[in-house]
Amino acid sequence: MDTILHPDTNLTKLLAMVLAVLLFVGVMALVLFLTNLPKRMPSWGVAIMFLTPTIILLCFGLLYPTVMTVRSSFYGRDGTNAVGFANYVTIFTQPQFLQVLLNTILWTILVPLFSTGIGLVYAVLVDRTRFEKLEKALLFLPMAISMVSASIVWKFVYDQKVGLLSALYTGVARLFGQHVVAPQWLMSAPINTFLLIFVMIWLHAGYSMTILSAAIKAIPEDLVEASRLDGLNGRQQFFYLTIPMIRPAILVVTTTVAMGGLKAFDVVRTMTAGNYGTSVIANEFYTQSFQYQNAGLGASLAVVMFIVVIPLIVFNVHQMRKSQEVR
Numbered sequence: 001m002d003t004i005l006h007p008d009t010n011l012t013k014l015l016a017m018v019l020a021v022l023l024f025v026g027v028m029a030l031v032l033f034l035t036n037l038p039k040r041m042p043s044w045g046v047a048i049m050f051l052t053p054t055i056i057l058l059c060f061g062l063l064y065p066t067v068m069t070v071r072s073s074f075y076g077r078d079g080t081n082a083v084g085f086a087n088y089v090t091i092f093t094q095p096q097f098l099q100v101l102l103n104t105i106l107w108t109i110l111v112p113l114f115s116t117g118i119g120l121v122y123a124v125l126v127d128r129t130r131f132e133k134l135e136k137a138l139l140f141l142p143m144a145i146s147m148v149s150a151s152i153v154w155k156f157v158y159d160q161k162v163g164l165l166s167a168l169y170t171g172v173a174r175l176f177g178q179h180v181v182a183p184q185w186l187m188s189a190p191i192n193t194f195l196l197i198f199v200m201i202w203l204h205a206g207y208s209m210t211i212l213s214a215a216i217k218a219i220p221e222d223l224v225e226a227s228r229l230d231g232l233n234g235r236q237q238f239f240y241l242t243i244p245m246i247r248p249a250i251l252v253v254t255t256t257v258a259m260g261g262l263k264a265f266d267v268v269r270t271m272t273a274g275n276y277g278t279s280v281i282a283n284e285f286y287t288q289s290f291q292y293q294n295a296g297l298g299a300s301l302a303v304v305m306f307i308v309v310i311p312l313i314v315f316n317v318h319q320m321r322k323s324q325e326v327r
Contacts, residue, residue, distance in 0.1 A: 027053050066306070072299035079295045087300035097284070103193055104262065104280045107200070108308075111261030112254045114201045119208025120250065124238060127216055136213065140206035147203060147266035154199045155271050158185040189277035196278055199267050204260060208253050215249035216242060248319050255316040262309055281305045 007013040031049050076083045091097045119139075126135040142150060157164045166182030173180045186192045219242065227241050243250070265282040268274055274283040281301050289298030 069299045069302050069306075072295055073303045075296045075299075077294045077296055083296060087297050088304075090297065091300055091304060099277055100279050100281060100284045103278065104264075104305075104308075106193060107197055107261040107264050107280055108258050109261075110194075110197050111200045111204065111264075112257040115204040115257045116208045116212075116250060116254045118201070118205045119210075119253070120212050122205070123209045123213035123216055124242065127213065136209065139209050142203050143206045148270050150199060150203055151267045151270035154195075154202075155186070158195055158271075160184050186272050186278075187276045192272065192276055193278050196267055196271055197261075199271070200261060200264060204257050208257060211253050212246060212249055215246035219245045248322055251319045252316060255312050255319070259309055259312050259316070262305065262312070 007016045031053060034049055072079055073087055074082055074084060076086075091101070122135075122139055126132050129135065156162070158166075160166055160182050163182075163185070165185060169182045170180060185195055223241065223245070224237070227237050232240065263282050264280050265286065268278055268280055268283045269286070272278045274280070274287055279287070281304060285298050285301040285305070288294045288301060
């Protein structure tokens with residue numbers, strides 16, 4: 001049993017995965033069997049039968065880890081000595097962690113702002129054009145690759161010696177008669193943070209474009225024709241018809257991408273490992289928990305991120321329900 005609960009080889013990991021799948025199938029089969037036993041089981045009884053496994057799994061996989069993380073955040077490095085709010089005081093007073101919080105705020109604001117903006121403008125420009133599918137595929141293509149792969153690609157772009165950005169920098173300088181050496185982009189704060197944010201924007205713009213394009217196509221054609229008969233030009237249609245009609249979709253996309261920016265980890269970890277003033281909460285949580293073995297501080301960072309993401313989730317769900325009510 002201990003080998004299954006703590007697999008340390010590929011074979012035991014595969015065995016644990018197979019057992020988990022079989023357990024899930026067995027539980028669902030048992031639920032279906034029990035709900036079919038009585039001839040006339042009330043609807044609330046069927047609902048309880050199906051909800052019980054889900055509630056148990058949520059308690060085991062979500063609620064219990066959350067409670068234990070909050071508890072650990074009030075303990076020290078080894079999780080045995082209670083330190084009260086000392087970890088939170090460290091996060092909100094030490095310059096290193098204030099920089100982490102500032103970077104996280106930048107990620108949470110800039111990534112959804114530019115991803116949604118680019119996706120919206122692009123969706124409007126390519127809507128009903130001759131090569132619409134191809135044009136959409138070009139922007140959506142980055143979504144098909146992993147964040148780690150994208151980060152490696154952009155790390156070459158930002159390379160000081162052979163990178164495309166360095167070539168553009170030195171090329172423009174030569175046009176003005178200057179001979180300069182490109183800086184170490186990923187080591188130069190604060191521009192390195194914005195360069196990492198650009199990678200995330202590049203990855204999410206396609207997602208935003210896809211959702212917003214579907215919302216634009218759902219606008220009734222008679223409204224579009226009526227606006228044209230009223231004499232609205234393209235710019236006026238965009239601001240007075242398109243934006244109000246797809247406002248719920250814009251808000252849902254913005255909050256969804258904002259949550260992605262708040263949880264940014266892969267890009268930072270792959271390109272700088274959080275060095276040179278580029279760390280964010282998710283990366284700092286990993287660094288403190290697994291590199292520095294400071295479980296209490298790592299748990300505090302996780303709790304801070306959890307508290308910040310809750311309003312975004314609530315707002316996102318509220319907007320989705322509002323959008324469904326309109327339909």
